[in-house]
Amino acid sequence: MSPPPSPGLDSARGDGSTADSQGDAANEGVEHAGGGIDRTPARASVAIATGFAFLGALTMVTPALVAVGLLGTLFVGIGAIHGSRTYVGYGALILLVGVLIGGFQGAPPEPLLVSTLLAVLAWDAGRYGITIGEQLGPDAKTLRIELTHVTLNTLVGTAGTGLGYAAYRVMAGGQPVAALALLLVGAVVLTLR
Amino acid sequence: MTASGDDAPDRRQRADRGRAGHVEAGVVDHRTGHWTGVGAVAFVFGGLGIALREPALLLVGVVGAVFTGYARSAEPIPVRDPETGEPALSIRRRLEPDAPEPGEDVTVTVELRNEGAGVLTDVRIVDGVPPALDVTDGTPRHGAVLRPDEGVTYAYTVTATRGEHDWRPAQVTAADPSGAVERETTVDAPTTLSCSLPALTSEQLPLRRLTTPYVGRVDTDEGGSGVEFFSTREYRSSDPLSRIDWRRHAKTGELGTLEYREERAATVMLVIDTRQAAYRAPEPGAYHAVERSVDAANRVFAALLDTGDRVGVTTLGPASEECWLSPGAGDEHRAHGRALLNSHPALSPIPPDEGLFETIRDDRREQLKDRQVTRLRRRLSADTQVFVFSPCCDGYVPTVARRLDAHGQLVTVLSPDPTTDDTPIRELASMERADRLDGLRGEGIRVLDWRDGESFAAALARAQARWSA
């Protein structure tokens, strides 16, 4: 995999290529000039993830749930900054639990939909920032790809959710629950591998 | 490489093979699992919505279903044109300057272009910097969104070191918009950086003589271009008429004889420290002391030849790499010396794997080091002046300098300073080195302390001012 050593300088010292031996190790992140490994997540995604989570918290249906949502935002923020996908997941989970409780309490679907969408987008942005940080490091100019990723996913999520919501409204009376249930489960199972 | 008609089943085969990327003609697919878990949202909310007859919760499940479907249907981005098999991405690199001197910063500008017909929403590139070069500014990593025929440019800086450096293929990944699949490939553009020691013109060389002239009385019949006036003494009847100081006679009527001393060409040996302990730099990736020593040796070599001295080069390091150029003069010798400094394996920019005699027992190690110095001394003639190039980060070279000095050789130590004071312990090492050099000065050995960031010419001027004071 390494190029043949250039004659003269390298041959007497053997393969002094230290970069090679480190390069094949497991996800090393970026080798920093200071000698350490720099895996800091990309900055824009940290802000976007935390921002989405925060909005998701704000759209919770009761103040108590807003507090729960803010706790979730905290986890998402910490996870995004420190590069922990687990913490980002916990944060999203907390937000979704808030949505769930809101649903139990009989909230209307609109705020629940918005909160869920924001929670999922926050989770996505947070994880994406971590991936980009591991692969490209914080010094690389990655704002464009991060914004593109988030924008496209937001559009897809909004469009899909919007369609579902529209279908829900259209099917007023009749069999919304049963039909929707089957459509939902079916669609998911259909795309299972 | 597959044609377009075969793509669909191939991808499904890859999908069926599971998570470990499929390797095919330099392309690797990664199923990132970026969206794993979203399906659970759909199920949990949907299920609870059904069980509890809360339509709102059921609707929330739709969010999960949308993203699950989106993620599951993600396909790897084509990085090769389906019809022609041509890579969809190309790079071009520009090196500025493309033939630098060692230690010079080179700006590498990379242009990444989408040659294909599709939009690439998430392209990530890591350029293949040659293993011997260190990136000192910017980063070879970049992310881009590229429409068809759109290119993006970014730049980073490397510090040049001697040799021919070839760029390796850039590692590139294109991810699909959802982020669920990454397709990895390489993109190449042959790029080489050639860096060698400069041939120095006389304007670039120090003006003052570096060597101590050999002073000797000249026979009254001798003369020549290297002769300079020394003094006048009283006239003796045996003195030739050509040596009479006529000016004095014209002024005072007295007769006196001029005496001259001849500046003989000196014989100089440049000794470069190439032990593992000499490979030190103020930062892990910076231009290290051995490179600076070679740079200084190149300048001193040229300067000494210009003032008519005879110069040779040798190294102080692992015995396995003998480097010896006997002192000489002339254009051929000059070229030979520069080629040796440029590419002799003993002067490699890559440090040796072990310290000097490291594998040998302690007591025997001292013996071998002694023997090495003795061998060096024996090969030098008594009037050879020695210039030692070493960072002096340990006591070995000062000891060698003292031994040579004790045997009557004129020794000058030129020491590039790789120390830094950014942590207390490093500052201690810096102090120890400064004291070592002071110790040498105290014993009458000339020392040049070449600080980091300073030009060699400035350091030399500073030192020469002190030497002649």
Next chain:
Amino acid sequence: MNWRPAQLGGLAAVLTGFALVVVDVSPLAILGQYSYVVVLLFGLGVTVLGGLELADRHATTGEWWRPAPTESGHRVPVPGDELADLPDAELQDRLRRRVVVSLMAVRNCSEADARAQIEDGTWTDDRLAAAYLGSEAVRLPLTTQLRELVRGTSTEARARRHTISALRSLRAEGSR
């Protein structure tokens, strides 16, 4: 296209769903009084599936592109890094040696005199530095003793920093 049972089931579910929307017949009415139970079980079943998938997430790890690092050339050590591994006592000895040399150069005292100054900590005003290199008799400053007591942390690093600082000022005396 190869269809697996789950996917067939999913397809069937979707088609049934569409059919229900079109035909507008409630399956719940058909089930009669068992409808509630059926719906509940169905819902819980689906929820459990979701829970299983969440749990399964930990078993299936994603796999990302891992670019090999290319930024570093041949790394060489920084002078002083080899000292970091030295045991504390040795490091102290080297510091003492440096202080002795500096005292002899700057204050023109003899080696014995210099060693004595280190012993009783009179070579510097910095009490932490004095205590670090001095004999047991030289007391640590009170604040440091308190800090050690409260935090239980070692003062090695701080002491070293102070010592180097004091050494630096000492050597600077000579150049004035």
